[in-house]
Amino acid sequence: VxxxxxxxxxxxxxxxxRLACAVSGRTFSSYLMGWFRQPPGKxxxxxxxxxxxxxxxxxxxxxxxxFTISRDNGKNTVYLQMNSLKPEDTAAYYCAARGAxxxxxxxxxxxxxxxxxxxxxxxxx
Numbered sequence: 001v002x003x004x005x006x007x008x009x010x011x012x013x014x015x016x017x018r019l020a021c022a023v024s025g026r027t028f029s030s031y032l033m034g035w036f037r038q039p040p041g042k043x044x045x046x047x048x049x050x051x052x053x054x055x056x057x058x059x060x061x062x063x064x065x066x067f068t069i070s071r072d073n074g075k076n077t078v079y080l081q082m083n084s085l086k087p088e089d090t091a092a093y094y095c096a097a098r099g100a101x102x103x104x105x106x107x108x109x110x111x112x113x114x115x116x117x118x119x120x121x122x123x124x125x
Contacts (some may be wrong), residue, residue: 001025001114004092005095008119011085015123019080021095021116029053033071033078036109037091040111046107047093048080058106063089085123092118 007019018036034049047057048069057069066085071078078095096112104111 001028001031001097003095003097003114003116003120005093005116008121010095010122010124013085013087013123013125015085016081016083017085017121019082019093019095019119019121021080023076023078023095025076028076029069029073030100032100032102032106033069034096034098034112035069035078035080035108036096037089037093038118039088039091041092044109045093046058046109049106050078052100060107082121085121087123087125090121090123092120094118103117 002024004022011017029052032051035047036044037047038044047060050071054071063082066083068081095116097114098112102111
């Protein structure tokens with residue numbers, strides 16, 4: 001599959017952004033989808049994940065209550081709604097897909113088989 005992320009930009013602290021990740025292929029609903037981010041000079045970290053049917057979601061503790069992951073299987077798209085943004089949310093954000101049957105923690109980047117190109121989010125104080 002191929003993934004195309006979009007929606008990044010510059011926003012003031014307290015503001016909101018919605019990221020989108022369009023996925024090619026006809027089996028989108030079978031993929032667990034995740035969002036990761038890589039702050040400048042730091043390692044990539046897990047942000048959120050959503051099951052193929054959208055029923056189960058997982059979040060990094062520091063974004064719980066502020067970020068919401070969702071998906072539209074009819075549009076082959078996964079979203080990350082980011083509210084109450086903080087300067088520490090500044091990072092390149094990547095979407096990733098993990099096929100059915102692949103085990104491991106949803107927060108483990110190595111378990112994801114396909115990645116988007118990243119979209120940059122900058123939160124100013």
